[in-house]
Amino acid sequence: xxxxxxxxxxxxxxxxxxxxxxxxxxxxxxxxxxxxxxxxxxxxxxxxxxxxxxxxxxxxxxxxxxxxxxxxxxxxxxxxxxxxxxxxxxxxxxxxxxxxxxxxxxxxxxxxxxxxxxxxxxxxxxxxxxxxxxxxxxxxxxxxxxxxxxxxxxxxxxxxxxxxxxxxxxxxxxxxxxxxxxxxxxxxxxxxxxxxxxxxxxxxxxxxxxxxxxxxxxxxxxxxxxxxxxxxxxxxxxxxxxxxxxxxxxxxxxxxxxxxxxxxxxxxxxxxxxxxxxxxxxxxxxxxxxxxxxxxxxxxxxxxxxxxxxxxxxxxxxxxxxxxxxxxxxxxxxxxxxxxxxxxxxxxxxxxxxxxxxxxxxxxxxxxxxxxxxxxxxxxxxxxxxxxxxxxxxxxxxxxxxxxxxxxxxxxxxxxxxxxxxxxxxxxxxxxxxxxxxxxxxxxxxxxxxxxxxxxxxxxxxxx
Amino acid sequence: xxxxxxxxxxxxxxxxxxxxxxxxxxxxxxxxxxxxxxxxxxxxxxxxxxxxxxxxxxxxxxxxxxxxxxxxxxxxxxxxxxxxxxxxxxxxxxxxxxxxxxxxxxxxxxxxxxxxxxxxxxxxxxxxxxxxxxxxxxxxxxxxxxxxxxxxxxxxxxxxxxxxxxxxxxxxxxxxxxxxxxxxxxxxxxxxxxxxxxxxxxxxxxxxxxxxxxxxxxxxxxxxxxxxxxxxxxxxxxxxxxxxxxxxxxxxxxxxxxxxxxxxxxxxxxxxxxxxxxxxxxxxxxxxxxxxxxxxxxxxxxxxxxxxxxxxxxxxxxxxxxxxxxxxxxxxxxxxxxxxxxxxxxxxxxxxxxxxxxxxxxxxxxxxxxxxxxxxxxxxxxxxxxxxxxxxxxxxxxxxxxxxxxxxxxxxxxxxxxxxxxxxxxxxxxxxxxxxxxxxxxxxxxxxxxxxxxxxxxxxxxxx
Numbered sequence: 051x052x053x054x055x056x057x058x059x060x061x062x063x064x065x066x067x068x069x070x071x072x073x074x075x076x077x078x079x080x081x082x083x084x085x086x087x088x089x090x091x092x093x094x095x096x097x098x099x100x101x102x103x104x105x106x107x108x109x110x111x112x113x114x115x116x117x118x119x120x121x122x123x124x125x126x127x128x129x130x131x132x133x134x135x136x137x138x139x140x141x142x143x144x145x146x147x148x149x150x151x152x153x154x155x156x157x158x159x160x161x162x163x164x165x166x167x168x169x170x171x172x173x174x175x176x177x178x179x180x181x182x183x184x185x186x187x188x189x190x191x192x193x194x195x196x197x198x199x200x201x202x203x204x205x206x207x208x209x210x211x212x213x214x215x216x217x218x219x220x221x222x223x224x225x226x227x228x229x230x231x232x233x234x235x236x237x238x239x240x241x242x243x244x245x246x247x248x249x250x251x252x253x254x255x256x257x258x259x260x261x262x263x264x265x266x267x268x269x270x271x272x273x274x275x276x277x278x279x280x281x282x283x284x285x286x287x288x289x290x291x292x293x294x295x296x297x298x299x300x301x302x303x304x305x306x307x308x309x310x311x312x313x314x315x316x317x318x319x320x321x322x323x324x325x326x327x328x329x330x331x332x333x334x335x336x337x338x339x340x341x342x343x344x345x346x347x348x349x350x351x352x353x354x355x356x357x358x359x360x361x362x363x364x365x366x367x368x369x370x371x372x373x374x375x376x377x378x379x380x381x382x383x384x385x386x387x388x389x390x391x392x393x394x395x396x397x398x399x400x401x402x403x404x405x406x407x408x409x410x411x412x413x414x415x416x417x418x419x420x421x422x423x424x425x426x427x428x429x430x431x432x433x434x435x436x437x438x439x440x441x442x443x444x445x446x447x448x449x450x451x452x453x454x455x456x457x458x459x460x461x462x463x464x465x466x467x468x469x470x471x472x473x474x475x476x477x478x479x480x481x482x483x484x485x486x487x488x489x490x491x492x493x494x495x496x497x498x499x500x501x502x503x504x505x506x507x508x509x510x511x512x513x514x
Numbered sequence: 515x516x517x518x519x520x521x522x523x524x525x526x527x528x529x530x531x532x533x534x535x536x537x538x539x540x541x542x543x544x545x546x547x548x549x550x551x552x553x554x555x556x557x558x559x560x561x562x563x564x565x566x567x568x569x570x571x572x573x574x575x576x577x578x579x580x581x582x583x584x585x586x587x588x589x590x591x592x593x594x595x596x597x598x599x600x601x602x603x604x605x606x607x608x609x610x611x612x613x614x615x616x617x618x619x620x621x622x623x624x625x626x627x628x629x630x631x632x633x634x635x636x637x638x639x640x641x642x643x644x645x646x647x648x649x650x651x652x653x654x655x656x657x658x659x660x661x662x663x664x665x666x667x668x669x670x671x672x673x674x675x676x677x678x679x680x681x682x683x684x685x686x687x688x689x690x691x692x693x694x695x696x697x698x699x700x701x702x703x704x705x706x707x708x709x710x711x712x713x714x715x716x717x718x719x720x721x722x723x724x725x726x727x728x729x730x731x732x733x734x735x736x737x738x739x740x741x742x743x744x745x746x747x748x749x750x751x752x753x754x755x756x757x758x759x760x761x762x763x764x765x766x767x768x769x770x771x772x773x774x775x776x777x778x779x780x781x782x783x784x785x786x787x788x789x790x791x792x793x794x795x796x797x798x799x800x801x802x803x804x805x806x807x808x809x810x811x812x813x814x815x816x817x818x819x820x821x822x823x824x825x826x827x828x829x830x831x832x833x834x835x836x837x838x839x840x841x842x843x844x845x846x847x848x849x850x851x852x853x854x855x856x857x858x859x860x861x862x863x864x865x866x867x868x869x870x871x872x873x874x875x876x877x878x879x880x881x882x883x884x885x886x887x888x889x890x891x892x893x894x895x896x897x898x899x900x901x902x903x904x905x906x907x908x909x910x911x912x913x914x915x916x917x918x919x920x921x922x923x924x925x926x927x928x929x930x931x932x933x934x935x936x937x938x939x940x941x942x943x944x945x946x947x948x949x950x951x952x953x954x955x956x957x958x959x960x961x962x963x964x965x966x967x968x969x970x971x972x973x974x975x976x977x978x
Contacts, residue, residue: 231695248713249712253683308752311774314775314782315778323862325786334862335863336883339890343887350854353854354851354899358902362843376832377842378835379828380825381842382849383821390817398787398806401798415799423807427810438822
């Protein structure tokens with residue numbers, strides 16, 4: 051594995067920003083409009099982040115409606131909300147109307163209930179069928195298969211020929227401007243029967259019945275399935291789409307390949323952020339400070355509570371510390387190293403659980419392994435710390451003391467680092483969210499207890 | 515955002531494991547072979563993880579060669595290596611030969627150089643053309659576009675008709691058994707000119723020239739581009755494939771949608787694991803303990819070093835601690851809370867950098883924001899801690915002391931939590947790898963220094 055810095059595609063080239071700014075200043079809106087029509091909506095969205103508010107308004111007013119929706123979709127969530135808030139419901143309706151149903155539902159779900167209802171009301175007047183579809187999609191939790199799926203897909207009947215399947219595609223492309231890779235075969239009751247790959251249509255003569263080459267072995271998910279499961283399925287079986295069905299196997303929609311990246315990224319970010327108590331996966335440097343505070347403070351307060359628990363343990367040994375003040379300087383080392391090692395175990399466990407490569411038979415194996423690592427960590431780090439203390443504090447006995455305490459605490463670290471995520475998962479908590487503080491409370495308490503406890507037991511020996 | 519536990523698809527149902535085990539024991543290998551031929555290779559791989567070594571061998575011997583490759587590919591890396599080690603090079607060659615070139619290259623790259631050369635030698639005799647392709651792919655770093663791409667794609671010339679393009683697809687499907695969604699249009703020198711979607715072939719008459727509807731605006735990457743950039747591009751523009759070209763725009767291969775999930779997951783796992791000093795993104799509970807130790811220990815040793823730095827600071831104040839031993843119990847709280855808050859800032863920064871939504875203009879904004887959060891954190895947590903200390907330790911003055919120290923340290927946390935990742939990135943280090951220990955050393959040192967320093971300055975006031 052090669053180390054590389056975190057690279058990113060620059061969202062927009064500096065030259066493009068300069069060019070656009072010059073065009074805005076020159077007031078040549080015709081040229082500006084032409085330039086914008088060459089750009090991908092994702093790039094326009096990137097550009098908007100760099101502009102002043104006034105320039106941003108001018109730009110947004112120049113984008114054609116059919117591209118404005120896509121552009122808005124690519125803006126960071128907070129900027130999107132800010133922008134939409136300024137527009138009236140009827141303008142939002144016009145923009146959202148150009149989006150795929152699943153994207154439209156996503157944007158609408160971010161609006162306040164009142165505004166959302168007004169937007170849907172407006173859209174209803176223009177296109178009641180697709181508005182009903184969006185309302186349908188809004189019923190699902192955002193992070194489920196239903197919340198992720200789009201209703202833009204092509205379905206055909208079993209008795210159709212290649213030629214009529216192609217006519218279906220032609221209609222769909224004309225109506226929705228979508229990319230089609232797979233067609234779904236349904237029976238008379240709209241129940242999913244099979245799928246047909248586009249390439250198979252190409253390779254068969256127009257009169258062939260699709261039933262002669264359709265694939266009956268379809269992997270499906272139900273609408274209430276968690277998005278993480280959908281991503282795992284797509285990944286394991288290299289699927290380009292996953293059809294979403296209800297409990298009677300009626301086809302409701304499809305989750306497409308471009309969602310999988312977002313799902314995986316969301317889930318991974320969630321894991322990382324939760325682990326340090328940032329309980330919102332949308333948190334970014336542009337999140338308002340007050341909002342960030344509200345999201346991070348509860349976890350810190352919980353940590354403060356556990357820190358006081360550990361400090362109570364220390365309090366019990368104030369007498370010993372008063373006599374050997376070097377203990378005060380060394381005790382954070384024992385506690386801290388245990389915490390660091392526990393967090394390593396936790397992260398490996400949490401990721402394995404999240405990636406789904408954690409079989410039921412492997413719990414004991416994982417525990418044995420992490421405790422073994424803890425034992426070896428303890429041996430190496432304990433000896434190392436012992437020698438440093440002997441050398442720098444000039445006390446061989448203090449060295450032995452820290453070595454022993456460290457050894458014990460690093461085994462405890464392996465133990466709690468493995469069992470706590472598993473336990474939390476068993477109790478249906480998110481192991482990423484609370485493993486850290488719980489485990490480090492254990493290693494803090496245990497570190498202080500062994501180190502200061504041993505010191506108290508051997509106080510007379512230590513002082514001679 | 516709704517909280518949900520980390521769910522996973524069970525890799526295999528318990529019943530299936532039981533069923534297979536019964537079949538193995540019964541010795542009815544015919545029935546076993548039939549059962550296996552119904553299963554997806556990913557599921558067979560899942561099954562193998564649950565079996566004893568002997569059963570595993572029987573199972574592997576019953577899988578047809580053309581599915582054995584896929585099965586092996588779905589095994590966890592360590593199990594795959596173990597299994598391949600047992601087979602001779604000529605058997606490996608037979609299995610690998612059935613894989614897509616990019617997958618074949620991935621498997622071969624995991625072998626020792628000697629074995630890899632023997633495998634390639636064997637393959638050369640059977641199919642020298644595709645072996646050359648694999649050799650070509652092996653030249654690229656695994657984590658680049660070149661290392662990710664496959665050479666199984668269909669390219670056509672500009673002057674071809676729909677009918678002849680379809681013939682190209684027919685040949686490719688017959689030869690490689692691949693899924694095709696997009697065709698690439700190249701000129702006489704094999705330079706990439708445009709692409710054609712399969713659906714456009716379906717919708718045009720056989721005599722139409724592809725040049726009449728091909729899309730000239732192709733997003734490409736060069737072979738040495740980092741895989742993270744490829745994933746970001748695919749995500750931003752919702753691409754199903756990204757063509758990989760050399761510096762003269764010759765088409766070399768394509769990275770397909772099924773790679774993107776793996777790339778994103780790898781990069782996200784890397785970020786999390788690196789952050790806690792687990793310097794291998796393949797680390798899992800089944801990694802041998804000794805290997806895990808080798809990967810985690812260096813970071814822990816580094817932490818031990820920084821912990822000693824912090825303890826040196828404490829040492830300077832041993833006199834003060836000797837007189838007010840409660841300081842020993844409270845000082846880890848001040849230091850620890852700073853560390854927790856700093857890690858929150860770091861994670862938000864590191865994820866934003868990784869996700870590419872960190873514009874160049876936003877550094878100052880991020881700094882101001884995190885320091886503001888730190889200030890507010892400090893106010894709330896400082897007051898809270900102050901009251902608890904006043905209540906429990908019965909000393910109002912000690913309460914004021916901890917409140918002040920906490921306030922200062924949480925501002926420092928916001929400051930270092932923002933600047934250190936940015937600084938590391940500027941110096942071309944991976945911000946995820948080393949931000950944590952560096953930042954917490956700062957907050958430890960600063961926490962001890964302010965708390966014990968203030969105590970020393972106000973010692974006589976404290977003691978009255």
